[in-house]
Amino acid sequence: MSELLNMSLVEAADSVASGAVSSVELTKAALLAGESAQTRLNCFIDLWPERALKSAAHADAQRIAGASLGPLHGVPLAHKDMFYRAGEISTCGSKIRADFRPTVTATVLERLDSAGAVTLGTLNMAEFATGPTGHNVHYGACRNPWNSDYITGGSSSGSGAATAARLVFGALGSDTGGSVRLPAAACGLFGMKATQSRVSRYGAMGLSFSLDNIGPLARTARDCARMLGVIAGFDELDSTSSRYPTVNYEAATLNPDIKGLRIGVPRAYFRDEADAQVLDAADNALRVLESLGAVIVDVDIPFADVMARIGGPISGIEALALHRAWMRERPQDYGPQTLARHLSNLAVPAADYLAAVQARPRIIREFVDTVFSQCDVLQAPVFPTAIPTIAHTDVGAGQGFEQMLSALTRNTRPFNFLALPGLSTPAGFCRNGLPLSFQLLGRPFAEAKLLRVGAAYEAATQWTTAPPPSAD
Amino acid sequence: MTSKFEPEIAAQYIAATHWTRPDPEQAGRAARVAGSLANTLDVTAAESLFDTEPDQLQATLISLADPEDLVNE
Numbered sequence: 001m002s003e004l005l006n007m008s009l010v011e012a013a014d015s016v017a018s019g020a021v022s023s024v025e026l027t028k029a030a031l032l033a034g035e036s037a038q039t040r041l042n043c044f045i046d047l048w049p050e051r052a053l054k055s056a057a058h059a060d061a062q063r064i065a066g067a068s069l070g071p072l073h074g075v076p077l078a079h080k081d082m083f084y085r086a087g088e089i090s091t092c093g094s095k096i097r098a099d100f101r102p103t104v105t106a107t108v109l110e111r112l113d114s115a116g117a118v119t120l121g122t123l124n125m126a127e128f129a130t131g132p133t134g135h136n137v138h139y140g141a142c143r144n145p146w147n148s149d150y151i152t153g154g155s156s157s158g159s160g161a162a163t164a165a166r167l168v169f170g171a172l173g174s175d176t177g178g179s180v181r182l183p184a185a186a187c188g189l190f191g192m193k194a195t196q197s198r199v200s201r202y203g204a205m206g207l208s209f210s211l212d213n214i215g216p217l218a219r220t221a222r223d224c225a226r227m228l229g230v231i232a233g234f235d236e237l238d239s240t241s242s243r244y245p246t247v248n249y250e251a252a253t254l255n256p257d258i259k260g261l262r263i264g265v266p267r268a269y270f271r272d273e274a275d276a277q278v279l280d281a282a283d284n285a286l287r288v289l290e291s292l293g294a295v296i297v298d299v300d301i302p303f304a305d306v307m308a309r310i311g312g313p314i315s316g317i318e319a320l321a322l323h324r325a326w327m328r329e330r331p332q333d334y335g336p337q338t339l340a341r342h343l344s345n346l347a348v349p350a351a352d353y354l355a356a357v358q359a360r361p362r363i364i365r366e367f368v369d370t371v372f373s374q375c376d377v378l379q380a381p382v383f384p385t386a387i388p389t390i391a392h393t394d395v396g397a398g399q400g401f402e403q404m405l406s407a408l409t410r411n412t413r414p415f416n417f418l419a420l421p422g423l424s425t426p427a428g429f430c431r432n433g434l435p436l437s438f439q440l441l442g443r444p445f446a447e448a449k450l451l452r453v454g455a456a457y458e459a460a461t462q463w464t465t466a467p468p469p470s471a472d
Numbered sequence: 473m474t475s476k477f478e479p480e481i482a483a484q485y486i487a488a489t490h491w492t493r494p495d496p497e498q499a500g501r502a503a504r505v506a507g508s509l510a511n512t513l514d515v516t517a518a519e520s521l522f523d524t525e526p527d528q529l530q531a532t533l534i535s536l537a538d539p540e541d542l543v544n545e
Contacts (some may be wrong), residue, residue, distance in 0.1 A: 151512055197530060210529075243536055251545040351486065356500050358494070361532040368536045419533055444533035446541045 001166055002290045006467055009075060009169035009223035016074035019171025023074025027056035027118055029074040034167045041143045043161035045081045045091055046120040054117045060390055071226055073116030079158045081122035082129060082205035083109050092205045095138045095333045096326055100191035106203030108172060108214050108231045115230045120168060127338045129174055129207050131155055132182050132408045133393045137335035141390050144186060145468040146434050148391050153154055153186030159189035166467050170218040170227050176207045176315060178412025180215040181439055185317045185382035188435030190224040190454060191217045192200040195444045196419035197242040200235030206467040208318040211416040215382035219464050221455035225249035252448035253455035259293030264375025268304035272412050274384045281436035288460050293322040302366055308410055312415030314365045315354040337401055366416050368443055377453055378441040380411055382424050387434040407445040415441055423450040426463045479503045
């Protein structure tokens with residue numbers, strides 16, 4: 001692997017801006033690494049070498065001409081194949097959309113383009129963003145760069161694998177039940193699901209309009225913050241995007257001070273089914289945070305008895321509403337897991353959906369008032385167990401799939417219903433060499449605070465500096 | 473996006489299935505959501521249903537945010 005690709009996103013942007021390295025050099029190295037890794041990791045759906053090199057050459061010309069440079073100027077990125085770019089195929093990981101060419105460009109892509117990013121291509125994902133493992137019957141399973149027998153997590157599987165393998169400097173994913181945080185955790189990355197409405201969803205494939213979020217996966221907290229800073233903020237094309245002000249997220253990661261900050265440890269639910277390795281990693285992280293001045297407190301969790309089911313009717317019914325026409329007309333073109341999930345949602349009563357939607361603000365208020373009166377940031381595992389293998393999770397579309405889905409996403413799904421921000425944070429490695437992680441959760445719009453804690457922990461542990469073996 | 477569902481129909485449905493009658497504001501929101509869902513049957517995933525997102529969620533989130541999180545660090 002070229003040493004150029006081992007730089008962080010911020011270092012890469014700084015190097016291009018200073019002229020120490022050209023965007024063309026970076027892009028050529030990334031394309032070469034991407035093509036080489038594809039047979040091993042299967043993380044790209046499409047690579048755009050000509051377009052990327054043209055974009056990189058333009059970025060270099062702008063720098064030489066003394067143009068004002070954006071915070072991602074000349075930096076190669078790629079994204080989950082569900083963010084529309086007018087005229088370019090966006091498969092959404094599906095056969096149904098194998099030839100779909102949207103007529104609009106997603107606001108998040110427009111903002112990354114404006115910040116100077118170079119797009120290498122499109123990344124693998126679960127079919128229509130519906131699976132937590134990285135399996136895809138149409139495009140093949142995406143593989144974990146730390147050990148290619150293991151899952152990447154999903155549904156933003158390619159975003160996790162490509163960023164961790166140093167093929168790109170960062171990637172966007174989407175998170176409806178954990179699909180940014182899970183692949184970030186499985187691949188040893190930072191992954192931010194911001195507050196619901198913080199990032200525009202215009203021009204992105206919809207899955208559940210109440211729960212969908214777009215967020216960055218990156219190797220460092222600061223990289224993650226820079227990407228969030230570019231994409232966050234009100235968008236008049238998305239009427240649900242928040243007008244609440246954004247802040248300088250990246251500044252929160254510089255010299256992060258967490259003295260006196262209360263880190264909450266959940267007394268119920270989120271640690272209940274975690275295995276020993278996961279709990280050890282979470283506890284070790286708490287000790288590090290305490291050594292940095294944080295105050296660790298045990299926290300009561302309201303609604304613990306219903307947390308596993310909370311939000312289920314919303315995600316299921318909203319996805320069903322979007323897919324119902326295709327389910328009638330092209331059921332044979334769905335993968336068996338995706339079709340089975342939609343079919344099972346036909347049994348959810350509309351009243352359950354409406355009741356969940358109605359109860360949501362009340363539940364959010366009670367959760368936030370209870371939890372964040374006791375602490376400033378909540379810590380919880382992302383995956384409750386060590387990262388499983390691809391073979392172990394290749395369970396077809398029956399009851400085993402539903403059980404696996406529930407187990408893998410039990411700690412991430414609730415925060416989509418609760419609309420709260422969550423930052424997946426790397427926390428070392430299992431005995432089998434796969435990454436460990438935890439997530440940091442906060443009040444609405446507390447993204448900077450989460451990034452501050454994540455950056456402080458990262459600086460003290462350095463878990464993110466070494467590349468995975470497959471990137472050597 | 474227009475709804476064909478009247479709030480009164482939504483109220484009757486909720487009352488019949490949950491044995492509790494929603495107030496007019498809740499019934500109006502339920503009708504809007506139900507109507508929008510019905511209208512989605514003919515749209516594809518390319519289009520958004522975002523106008524069904526209740527403003528109430530946004531108001532709730534803002535009311536629960538900590539103003540200190542607005543201070544640049």
